[in-house]
Amino acid sequence: MIFKGIIIFFAFVITLPLIVILLYIIKQGITQVNWHFLTNVPAPPGEKGGGISNALMGSFIMVLMASVVAVPVGILAGIYLSENPRTKLAYYSGLCVDILQGVPSIVVGIVVYMWIVKPFGGFSAIAGSIALAIMMLPIIIRSTEQTLKLLPDSLKEAALSLGVPYHRVILKVIIPCGFAGILSGITLSIARIIGETAPLLFTALGNNFFSMKITGQMESLPHVIFTYATSPYDDWHDLAWGASFILLMFVLTLNIVTKLLTRKWKIQL
Amino acid sequence: MSILLVLIILGILTTLIMESMPSIKSLGIGYLWGKVWDPVQNIYGAYPFLIGTLLTSFIALIISIPFSYAIAIYLGEYNPKGWLSDLLKNTIELIAAVPSIIYGFWGLFILVPLVRTLEMKLNILPFGVGVFTASIVLAVMIIPYGASLGITLIRMVPSPLKEGAYALGATRFEVIRNVIMPYTRTGLFAGVLLSLGRALGETMAVTMLIGNTTALASKFKDIIFGPGNTMASVIANEFAEADHTLYVSALIELGLVLFFVTVIINLLGKRIITRFTNN
Amino acid sequence: MENTIVKAENYNSYFGDNHVVKDVNISINKNEVIAVMGPSGCGKTTFLRGINRMHELIPGATSKGKILLDGENVYDMNAIYVRAKIGMVFQRPNPFPNLSIYENVVAGYLLNGIKVSKAEKDVIVEKSLTSAALWKEVKDSLHKKGTFLSGGQQQRLCIARAIAMQPELILFDEPTSALDPISTSSVEALFHELKANYTLIIVTHNMQQAARVSDRTAFFYMGELVEFDDTKQMFTNPSDQRTQNYITGRFS
Numbered sequence: 047m048i049f050k051g052i053i054i055f056f057a058f059v060i061t062l063p064l065i066v067i068l069l070y071i072i073k074q075g076i077t078q079v080n081w082h083f084l085t086n087v088p089a090p091p092g093e094k095g096g097g098i099s100n101a102l103m104g105s106f107i108m109v110l111m112a113s114v115v116a117v118p119v120g121i122l123a124g125i126y127l128s129e130n131p132r133t134k135l136a137y138y139s140g141l142c143v144d145i146l147q148g149v150p151s152i153v154v155g156i157v158v159y160m161w162i163v164k165p166f167g168g169f170s171a172i173a174g175s176i177a178l179a180i181m182m183l184p185i186i187i188r189s190t191e192q193t194l195k196l197l198p199d200s201l202k203e204a205a206l207s208l209g210v211p212y213h214r215v216i217l218k219v220i221i222p223c224g225f226a227g228i229l230s231g232i233t234l235s236i237a238r239i240i241g242e243t244a245p246l247l248f249t250a251l252g253n254n255f256f257s258m259k260i261t262g263q264m265e266s267l268p269h270v271i272f273t274y275a276t277s278p279y280d281d282w283h284d285l286a287w288g289a290s291f292i293l294l295m296f297v298l299t300l301n302i303v304t305k306l307l308t309r310k311w312k313i314q315l
Numbered sequence: 316m317s318i319l320l321v322l323i324i325l326g327i328l329t330t331l332i333m334e335s336m337p338s339i340k341s342l343g344i345g346y347l348w349g350k351v352w353d354p355v356q357n358i359y360g361a362y363p364f365l366i367g368t369l370l371t372s373f374i375a376l377i378i379s380i381p382f383s384y385a386i387a388i389y390l391g392e393y394n395p396k397g398w399l400s401d402l403l404k405n406t407i408e409l410i411a412a413v414p415s416i417i418y419g420f421w422g423l424f425i426l427v428p429l430v431r432t433l434e435m436k437l438n439i440l441p442f443g444v445g446v447f448t449a450s451i452v453l454a455v456m457i458i459p460y461g462a463s464l465g466i467t468l469i470r471m472v473p474s475p476l477k478e479g480a481y482a483l484g485a486t487r488f489e490v491i492r493n494v495i496m497p498y499t500r501t502g503l504f505a506g507v508l509l510s511l512g513r514a515l516g517e518t519m520a521v522t523m524l525i526g527n528t529t530a531l532a533s534k535f536k537d538i539i540f541g542p543g544n545t546m547a548s549v550i551a552n553e554f555a556e557a558d559h560t561l562y563v564s565a566l567i568e569l570g571l572v573l574f575f576v577t578v579i580i581n582l583l584g585k586r587i588i589t590r591f592t593n594n
Numbered sequence: 595m596e597n598t599i600v601k602a603e604n605y606n607s608y609f610g611d612n613h614v615v616k617d618v619n620i621s622i623n624k625n626e627v628i629a630v631m632g633p634s635g636c637g638k639t640t641f642l643r644g645i646n647r648m649h650e651l652i653p654g655a656t657s658k659g660k661i662l663l664d665g666e667n668v669y670d671m672n673a674i675y676v677r678a679k680i681g682m683v684f685q686r687p688n689p690f691p692n693l694s695i696y697e698n699v700v701a702g703y704l705l706n707g708i709k710v711s712k713a714e715k716d717v718i719v720e721k722s723l724t725s726a727a728l729w730k731e732v733k734d735s736l737h738k739k740g741t742f743l744s745g746g747q748q749q750r751l752c753i754a755r756a757i758a759m760q761p762e763l764i765l766f767d768e769p770t771s772a773l774d775p776i777s778t779s780s781v782e783a784l785f786h787e788l789k790a791n792y793t794l795i796i797v798t799h800n801m802q803q804a805a806r807v808s809d810r811t812a813f814f815y816m817g818e819l820v821e822f823d824d825t826k827q828m829f830t831n832p833s834d835q836r837t838q839n840y841i842t843g844r845f846s
Contacts, residue, residue: 049487049488049491050487052385053388053389054385055385056381056384056385056386057382057385057386057389057390057403058403059382060382060386060407060410060455060458061403061406063410063455064409064410064455132653144581144585145581145582148512148577148578148581148582149516149574149578150516150517150518150547151518152516152518152547152551152573153516153570153573156550156570157570159554160567200686200688201690201691203648203684203688204690205701206648206651206677207646207648207677207681207682207756208677208678208702208756208759209674209675209676209677209679209706209759210674210677210705211706214706214707215705219690219705222692223690223691223692237412241414241415241416242414243414243415243416244518244519244551247551247554247555248554248555251555268416271416272416272420272519272523275419275420275423275424275523276423276523283424286420290416290417290420293416293417294413294417297413301409301412305405
């Protein structure tokens, strides 16, 4: 009995920090959020007001660009892995996916810096998006692969026996049937990268001004939190709380969406 | 498409190696245990950061293990279904979902003052930031990884095994200790490895909480409770300011070391798990 | 000779080095119902799948010899064309879960991107479902997904789907082994009606079903076509001792 008590204690006590963090951010952050906050750029320290509109737009643009790259590549790779599990290429790419999943985000950042920022002479949202895309890939690939593996073979057979060529079987039967699972992988990967700062530190950096120019520096939600939280100005701290609140809401919503999507499929992500 | 994947990984590896080359060439293997990191004088020793990384990760690991295990045992064995366990499971997943920057931010404003008060009580220099603080937050962040893996593993213990023990009159505790634990031992070890892998690569939260000095304190007490640096955090802090090639290259070499360490640990953990689940 | 629809000449099938169908020669006429029976592992399903070239989709599966459909060797034709020309119904009913009943019936056209006007599609759907004895039961729920249908109804939907492609030949791979007795008899009754317009080859491991529904029966044993004869004749007076053993239940 004592043992059980100890177990229960440890198991539940850990929910405390989370609750504390959540409550604190909500409390501090929600007071910051208003229309002004969402539509203005940061004010210089000492001035009241200011907002995170540049960060919001920046995050939106970069996540969008990253998805445009990562989603097709990821889904195709996932399809390949689920359809051809025994080839050598499948083994090695599977290995690479595992490796990629473990690479620290900062390492991805400095590598993309070397690939793109240095040769092209400047920080850019494009570079940031590529770093984010690299981080999205393993999640999308794995969830696509596992969703498709769960589909019964009889589905493919039925389509093939009707004289449907292979690529159409994939496009018109397999992918639509596995759609929920594939989509959940996408939402999960977005939830993951929307809060990533390290890969953006040396790629997109940040930008005090509202910008949609993807070849230039761009601000992002997590980066703005980092900059303002570590600054010495109280006004900026307030901004950081507000931004944290918004970020948290996004992440939570995406995770709930993912949950709902995976309810149909028992996928281990 | 998968070929692209392989190319990306190979690309990452090659870039890291190539760019570290200058540093490797001039500093040699002594880099790994050099204690001085002085960009101005072009002396680079990674030792303090290795220590910082290992310390934070291991302390975080040690702190997190009882919690991960407890959660795994509770959800895997005591209470696998029901609204309470669903609630707990969702909470754990939520912990994993929160971006690290938020942990760092919160840690900076809430945890650091607390630690400061603690340090003052213990008569240590009240930095507030440092290895200790970073480890605590890191521990919270990695608990979900060990826990979710543990749950899967414990649920996989075959019922006949457990029932046999119960039939012999064993208590819940004894079944857990003598049947479940040994059976899942390898798997749980893999879970520890994966948590470690996560901890090693964690950057933002650590960067915000660790204090960022490049010197290694001499007294153990100071190392733990004073500011420090991990490989990841030093890259985060200094990369943007690195202005000469050797400096950049030294930082990239750090990245290379980080890459290898995390990749090896993660792969090891995954291999153990696949072997375990395929048995 | 004019009446032959399918003819196998020295047909062999392999899984890697495993020789599973050995030198089969058989000739099947139009509008016949042929039962293919034999113990587990005798090669009957593998042979069936060789006819519409589904066999080669399995990695490492190969075959030798000819299968003539209306005089032409299917192995000289485009495989996808062959599969579209020959209908197949599987052991487990497998309607497409993301398509409605209506769409399932015309799936062969939809998935291939073949343009058919709505009016024509309506006609095809009604005709196929009627031939599959399913029309009355589903005509008011055509646009719902077929998940509420019973096993027997789903299987008849699959039959309708195969019929919609207007094949001359329909292959059945143990079509009732996953169904309950009532559904089984409704599908068996269907065979009798389909015979008027199609040729059916039915693999079954149920001897009594073979005896009930077929005109002629082929008996496979260990990869060989042991005997192929008029059904009544085979079951009352088989020529081969192995057939006799199988029928009397010596092995199954």
